[in-house]
Amino acid sequence: MKNIVRKVLAALGLVISVVYLLNPTAGVIELIPDNIPYIGNLDEAGAVMLFLSCLKILRQSYLRD
Numbered sequence: 477m478k479n480i481v482r483k484v485l486a487a488l489g490l491v492i493s494v495v496y497l498l499n500p501t502a503g504v505i506e507l508i509p510d511n512i513p514y515i516g517n518l519d520e521a522g523a524v525m526l527f528l529s530c531l532k533i534l535r536q537s538y539l540r541d
Contacts, residue, residue, distance in 0.1 A: 479537060486533040493527035496520075 497520065507519040 483534065483537050486530040486537070489526050489530040490534065493523045493530065496523045497527065 507522075508516055510516040
């Protein structure tokens, strides 16, 4: 049961990060405006980190099964 919840949350995080990264300039779900110097792209970096960590979780869980 715990493994199923982990897979579902990782897949959800993966979808959310992909949607956020494919729509970087829409401004609808922009967390930090890109025109702020030095920190404007931190939200995209966070989305990339979320994507990679969810991908790692899903890869590990499917390799174990």
